[in-house]
Amino acid sequence: MQAIIATLGYVLSPDRRRVLMLRRDKRPDDLHFGYYNGLGGKLDPGEDVVAGMRREIREESGLDCLRLELAGTISWPGFGRGGENWFGFLFRIPEWSGQPQDNCPEGTLVWTELSDILAGAVPMWESDRHFLPLVFADRPRVFHGVQPYANGKALTWSYTEL
16 A cells, blocks of 8 residues: 555643644645644655654644654555545654744644543544544553545544554
């Protein structure tokens, strides 16, 4: 399977009770328009996933990652606008430096209560509710999931924890 390789990161507040989310509200043609999401994007050629995650966090938020924790990976066959396959590396970012910038080109940065995210009180992809409890578990284990899409909807969700 050929896939677009991407990163998705969740910047945690120092007390780990809030997450810096990106409310995608700048471009109405954005596939994610109106949704809250973690920060991240496509890997650049010749870039490893950690370097790509650090770059995306810096570009979108102005923050520098001091420590990253691999939460897991997800294969999203058929997710893209044209049915492209995506493969994502998901990270928690518990330590960072700097101040979130006010002007993100992708949307508005919002510190969001983790409890609201896990309760489904934040507008996001319905499918995110399957894997976010794994990302934010009290005792997280690295997971590897697959979530096939068709016509903009997740069909199934399965994963293995290590």
